[in-house]
Amino acid sequence: AAGLIALVAVVGGAGLAIASARAAGIERDRAEAQRQRAEEVAAFLTDLLGEFDPNRSRGGDLTPDSVLARASATVRAGLDAHPDVRADLLGSLGKIYQSYARFDDAQVLLSEALDLRRQSFGDEHPDVGTSLRDLAWLAYVRGDYDRSEALYTDALAIHRRALGDDDLDVAADLEG
Numbered sequence: 731a732a733g734l735i736a737l738v739a740v741v742g743g744a745g746l747a748i749a750s751a752r753a754a755g756i757e758r759d760r761a762e763a764q765r766q767r768a769e770e771v772a773a774f775l776t777d778l779l780g781e782f783d784p785n786r787s788r789g790g791d792l793t794p795d796s797v798l799a800r801a802s803a804t805v806r807a808g809l810d811a812h813p814d815v816r817a818d819l820l821g822s823l824g825k826i827y828q829s830y831a832r833f834d835d836a837q838v839l840l841s842e843a844l845d846l847r848r849q850s851f852g853d854e855h856p857d858v859g860t861s862l863r864d865l866a867w868l869a870y871v872r873g874d875y876d877r878s879e880a881l882y883t884d885a886l887a888i889h890r891r892a893l894g895d896d897d898l899d900v901a902a903d904l905e906g
Contacts, residue, residue: 817846861886
């Protein structure tokens, strides 16, 4: 009986050790993915800020339009390894265009961000809901209230299913 108890203890301990090793491996992989993501964003920002270098701009005037156009082209041409980073940056650029009342450009970029998120995560991911909310706000600003309401409703449904009623994204959707 003592031998059987010892055997069960050894097998149980080995099982716990294996489970702990798997969990550590998963965390290591997540940390590595976050590191790569941060490096990609840093490289993008370094390139974008380099646009302000007079040697690179070749004496041309740097306007918000020219910097935004260059940033949009850079994001579209690169960042293939991390489509989530690309979607985040496209969404941010779309919101910047919206703040300059460049609604058509904003629409294109925010729609691209939504498409990337759907391709990467599926239709029910919270980031898809966030993209829908961004497009809903743009529709509202443009005066397309019916479209805005429909997009907010879709965003809210996704966020509620994925995150529950007490999440801040749900509150943001309800606010819109």
